[in-house]
Amino acid sequence: MTKKDHNTEEVIKEAARIVFQREGFAGARMQEIADEAGINKMMLHYYFRSKQHLFDVIFEEDYSTLMVPLAVILRNPELHVEEQIIRFVRGYHETMIEHPRLPLFLIHEFAKNPHKVLEMAQKAIPVSKSEEPAHPNLSATTFMDQIEEGKALGRYNDVDARQLAVSMLGMCTHAFISRISVRTAYEMTDEQYVKFLEERKEHVVDHTFRILMKPDYYGKWKNKYQKEKDNTST
Amino acid sequence: MTKKDHNTEEVIKEAARIVFQREGFAGARMQEIADEAGINKMMLHYYFRSKQHLFDVIFEEDYSTLMVPLAVILRNPELHVEEQIIRFVRGYHETMIEHPRLPLFLIHEFAKNPHKVLEMAQKAIPVSKSEEPAHPNLSATTFMDQIEEGKALGRYNDVDARQLAVSMLGMCTHAFISRISVRTAYEMTDEQYVKFLEERKEHVVDHTFRILMKPDYYGKWKNKYQKEKDNTST
DNA sequence: ATTAAATTAAACTAACTGGTTGAACCAAAC
DNA sequence: GTTTGGTTCAACCAGTTAGTTTAATTTAAT
Numbered sequence: 270m271t272k273k274d275h276n277t278e279e280v281i282k283e284a285a286r287i288v289f290q291r292e293g294f295a296g297a298r299m300q301e302i303a304d305e306a307g308i309n310k311m312m313l314h315y316y317f318r319s320k321q322h323l324f325d326v327i328f329e330e331d332y333s334t335l336m337v338p339l340a341v342i343l344r345n346p347e348l349h350v351e352e353q354i355i356r357f358v359r360g361y362h363e364t365m366i367e368h369p370r371l372p373l374f375l376i377h378e379f380a381k382n383p384h385k386v387l388e389m390a391q392k393a394i395p396v397s398k399s400e401e402p403a404h405p406n407l408s409a410t411t412f413m414d415q416i417e418e419g420k421a422l423g424r425y426n427d428v429d430a431r432q433l434a435v436s437m438l439g440m441c442t443h444a445f446i447s448r449i450s451v452r453t454a455y456e457m458t459d460e461q462y463v464k465f466l467e468e469r470k471e472h473v474v475d476h477t478f479r480i481l482m483k484p485d486y487y488g489k490w491k492n493k494y495q496k497e498k499d500n501t502s503t
Numbered sequence: 504m505t506k507k508d509h510n511t512e513e514v515i516k517e518a519a520r521i522v523f524q525r526e527g528f529a530g531a532r533m534q535e536i537a538d539e540a541g542i543n544k545m546m547l548h549y550y551f552r553s554k555q556h557l558f559d560v561i562f563e564e565d566y567s568t569l570m571v572p573l574a575v576i577l578r579n580p581e582l583h584v585e586e587q588i589i590r591f592v593r594g595y596h597e598t599m600i601e602h603p604r605l606p607l608f609l610i611h612e613f614a615k616n617p618h619k620v621l622e623m624a625q626k627a628i629p630v631s632k633s634e635e636p637a638h639p640n641l642s643a644t645t646f647m648d649q650i651e652e653g654k655a656l657g658r659y660n661d662v663d664a665r666q667l668a669v670s671m672l673g674m675c676t677h678a679f680i681s682r683i684s685v686r687t688a689y690e691m692t693d694e695q696y697v698k699f700l701e702e703r704k705e706h707v708v709d710h711t712f713r714i715l716m717k718p719d720y721y722g723k724w725k726n727k728y729q730k731e732k733d734n735t736s737t
Numbered sequence: 738a739t740t741a742a743a744t745t746a747a748a749c750t751a752a753c754t755g756g757t758t759g760a761a762c763c764a765a766a767c
Numbered sequence: 768g769t770t771t772g773g774t775t776c777a778a779c780c781a782g783t784t785a786g787t788t789t790a791a792t793t794t795a796a797t
Contacts, residue, residue: 277743296529296615299785309745314786376680377611381530383683426713431689431699432706436674438681443673446610446680449617455665465665472666479660480710484718511774533755543776548756 278316280306285313286327290370293377294324328378329389335364335371336390343412350415351490354437354481355474361441362470366463372445416481424486433480440473512550514540519547520561524604527611528558562612563623569598569605570624577646584649585724588671588715589708595675596704600697606679650715658720667714674707 284306288297299320303310317323342348342356365371379386412434419425444451444466452462478487518540522531533554537544551557576582576590599605613620646668653659678685678700686696712721 292615293527293529293611295527298783310785311746311787312744315744318786320785373611373614377527377607380607380683381526383687387687429702429706432703432710435678435681435685435703436707436710439673439675439677440670441673442677442680444669446676447669447672449614451669453617453621468663469666469669472663473670476666476670476714480713532753534753544755545757545776546774549774552756554755 277308277312280308281313281316281323282327282330284308285317285323286331289324289327290331290374293374294320294381297324328375328386331368331371332375332386332389334368335375338364346411350412350419351478353412354477358437358441358473358477359470362466362473365441365445366466369445369448372442376442376446419481424483425481426483428481433477436480437473437477440476444469511542511546514542515547515550515557516561516564518542519551519557520565523558523561524565524608527608528554528615531558562609562620565602565605566609566620566623568602569609572598580645584646584653585712587646588711592671592675592707592711593704596700596707599675599679600700603679603682606676610676610680653715658717659715660717662714667711670714671707671711674710678703 281302285297285302288302288305292298292301297320299313300310302323303313306312313320313323317326338360339357342353342360345353348356413430416425416428416430416433420427448462451457451465452459455465457465478490482490515536519531519536522536522539526532526535531554533547534544536557537547540546547554547557551560572594573591576587576594579587582590647664650659650662650664650667654661682696685691685699686693689699691699712724716724
């Protein structure tokens, strides 16, 4: 920022991100981070007072990387559930293909320190325009309400909205969290696996809608969706 | 075994299990385990040479706790896929309700040390009767084949079997892995959450079948299944 | 050139942590 | 009751780790 064009602070953060995501807080060593950054260990304390503080910075950034785009989608009252689901699943996959270690990292550190993360979450996700959500991170009420509405209209199956939400999230996360198991079980190369993830995006949308929608409504949606897709690609 | 009736070895193992599952290998402290066991730290080394060895014992046991019952189901050539899915999902939930921290623990340590776990897996799951599976842990070929068969018979949707398998596993694991997020988001007490998990068992079966089966075949299955359930309960 | 900030190297500390030692303990065997 | 041998303990040891200090060097702005 001041002198060097390649900002040391940023170099440290990227190294720390790699090491913390790979080893977790307890497993990471400051020397390891310094080596990863190709920099003297002293610098870590010069820029970020302590290991804990450096970790907090990384964790908060990573948390936002994952949550903010998703929160934006789920908070948007203009969007219909179906559009929310499509954007959510695609957004999740696109972010995670770029940051494959994020889900497991966040979940593991969250599980080790839930209280801290929960209070951080309230600050991390900016609340826009005097909006005061009951569920600060994923105001799921609209989501739930709209599903009830769809059920009443006879479009949706009599599915428990909470169970559906957990299933959808599980379908999204699992391919990333269990990357190695899946890769090994299916004997995939790295490229094949990335391709698998790219494809998976649309499969998860499809699976979610198969759970949610009544067969004929699903058929109609798929038809319409297919046409839209054709129009965009031609 | 020799003198005391309350086996110290077992006391240590249970304490180690709790601490390792909560903190992970890197985060766990031998003193912490000793305290948890209400025992002198020396005893840990007396019974289990090193931290690493103690961890390996626990990890292998936990790995087996999860995998063996599932492998038994998936290896059974007598069972139809549908029955396999039902037993798999139920078995998974029942085991995990008893050991809620198992999935995240195993996945996290697996991700940190994939090579070691993979070679361990081959020993851990006993191969019965000169059976030589291509996929040692979850010989998924039968599973895949039967799904292709169901598609050919017009019973199943044109779903990618691998994607389905990942989705099913994700639906199973996520409720346990993200326990705290889910509990917080839905503002549940501990009892309510256990109830949610109990219920979830059948929901996941249902979700999986909704993805897998064509609507009319799903309808038939559900009908038959409902009758069977009524017969068992009356 | 002068100055101030950035960076490195190396030695150091204070706390922590896995692992060890040697003595005490205790129940059974003689 | 004394011996025996596995069991338990408090204290200790050696290596590691986060974090500090100090001094020297490089870099960039004035």
